[in-house]
Amino acid sequence: MNKNLLYRLYSGAFIGLCLVPTVLMPFVKGGNSNEKRALAEFPKLKTAEGDFNINILSDLGNYFSEHFAFRQQLVTADGRIKTALTATSPNTDVIDGRNGWLYYGPTADDYLNLNTMNARQISGICRDLRLINKYCEQNGKRFVFTSVPNKNSLYPENMPSNYVPADVPDNYGLISAELAGDSFYLDMKAALAGTESSIPLYHATDTHWNNLGAYAGHCALMEALDKAVCPADNWSVKPNSRLGDLAAMIYPSEEAKDTQVYSDYSFTYEYQGHFNALDDVTIDTVCPNGEGSLLMYRDSFGEAILPYMAEMFASAEFSRITPFRFDDAMLAKGDTIIVEIVERNLPRLADTAPLMPAPEVSADTFFLTPAIYVGEMDPQENEPVIDWSQIPVYIGQNGSYTLVTGNLPESFFSGDDAGVYLTVNGKTYEAFRACEYSSSGNGFSAYLPADTVFDSISIFTQCSDGTAVSVEVPADKFIRKEQ
Numbered sequence: 001m002n003k004n005l006l007y008r009l010y011s012g013a014f015i016g017l018c019l020v021p022t023v024l025m026p027f028v029k030g031g032n033s034n035e036k037r038a039l040a041e042f043p044k045l046k047t048a049e050g051d052f053n054i055n056i057l058s059d060l061g062n063y064f065s066e067h068f069a070f071r072q073q074l075v076t077a078d079g080r081i082k083t084a085l086t087a088t089s090p091n092t093d094v095i096d097g098r099n100g101w102l103y104y105g106p107t108a109d110d111y112l113n114l115n116t117m118n119a120r121q122i123s124g125i126c127r128d129l130r131l132i133n134k135y136c137e138q139n140g141k142r143f144v145f146t147s148v149p150n151k152n153s154l155y156p157e158n159m160p161s162n163y164v165p166a167d168v169p170d171n172y173g174l175i176s177a178e179l180a181g182d183s184f185y186l187d188m189k190a191a192l193a194g195t196e197s198s199i200p201l202y203h204a205t206d207t208h209w210n211n212l213g214a215y216a217g218h219c220a221l222m223e224a225l226d227k228a229v230c231p232a233d234n235w236s237v238k239p240n241s242r243l244g245d246l247a248a249m250i251y252p253s254e255e256a257k258d259t260q261v262y263s264d265y266s267f268t269y270e271y272q273g274h275f276n277a278l279d280d281v282t283i284d285t286v287c288p289n290g291e292g293s294l295l296m297y298r299d300s301f302g303e304a305i306l307p308y309m310a311e312m313f314a315s316a317e318f319s320r321i322t323p324f325r326f327d328d329a330m331l332a333k334g335d336t337i338i339v340e341i342v343e344r345n346l347p348r349l350a351d352t353a354p355l356m357p358a359p360e361v362s363a364d365t366f367f368l369t370p371a372i373y374v375g376e377m378d379p380q381e382n383e384p385v386i387d388w389s390q391i392p393v394y395i396g397q398n399g400s401y402t403l404v405t406g407n408l409p410e411s412f413f414s415g416d417d418a419g420v421y422l423t424v425n426g427k428t429y430e431a432f433r434a435c436e437y438s439s440s441g442n443g444f445s446a447y448l449p450a451d452t453v454f455d456s457i458s459i460f461t462q463c464s465d466g467t468a469v470s471v472e473v474p475a476d477k478f479i480r481k482e483q
Contacts, residue, residue: 091249093246095152095159096160097159100204110344112163113167116171119441120441127417127432128434129182142337146339147346150342154189199235204244204258205247208300211262214305217305221309222312227292229312231265238260244258268288271284272284282317284315287315291312295331296318296319296338297320297340299341302340315334317334325354327355352434353445355398355399360429403445403448405436407440408420418462458473
């Protein structure tokens, strides 16, 4: 056969094969409901403002890349080939581990002990949690804080061998060490590690714990609260019971491959109001056999644990609202308050202060009179010249509160443990150390009464070594913040 004809046939077959996903696109569904994200919609010629969409070509490219025919099967084939031949994942959000285990990519820094929070951020988070606990106690509530460990923290043995952790503490270890003596803290990693079970407590191809892991977490929480646990028993493993969220990212066309663990316990709790799914922002339950009331702030790990918690409380609210709210309306929902957050999200506690009235403090709680913050001296006026851009103070309304938040220069701190206080109209309040405007741990946030009139604010720090620094911020230096 003519060699040129062979080349033409080969080229034609190759081009034809490449055109198949495009030609069949109107007839074969390429998107995938297993991927937990919204796929690109078909672009419009005009924007919402009525202007021509200048990004239409790139939008069309995005739409095609997510909807071409046989997309699920081709993505799955790519994932299987790469994990089998190169032991690497085609998706940066998925780490291909050993023995069929998959891990969540964004947990790599926690596992490797990289980019950990600094000591001041850790100290600030722990100070804030203690303020929450004290406020709950003053209102007759029991408070518990816990962090669910990342899967590779509890099961590191199946991580790839080229992932070698640095010999330094991680965020979980730093916070756990700081809170070890606080009764409101539950070390969930230690509790799960101490659970005697031949069955793994986490899914092999999913980010989360399985039902048995969630039950072990429930038992640890209830024991910390000195309450009875849900009497679930007779656990059985069912293979091919579910598709893990990590597997769905790289093998989207496959059916359920992961296992799930089930108990034969019959739950008696019921959902109240509108209920759609376990990832609803707010879920309310009642149980005729339960005792007391619960308010539980939780993340996706709270889905599997919800049935066991709901079964043991007469009424419960499970919330994914952030920031966490501890105002009167929310505190009324439970005599027990739980905050659960997964290990990888611990840094968020340094960025967002809980919505809670700033506690008023007495002047006799301070052991050193604050000194005046001194910038460069003006030689003519013999007064300090303050660079207000280095001390931003934001003020804005937030419901029934006025939020005062900002960032302080390094000169306000001596060491890593320091409280930040605000004096307004003769009253002094302790601020939370979390702040969305500060990544260094030098921020503060305080919710004050909405009717507070601000002519000025005195801000001062009180450091553990006795150092105190203050500054008076006049009203014309406030930065008004829209909520």
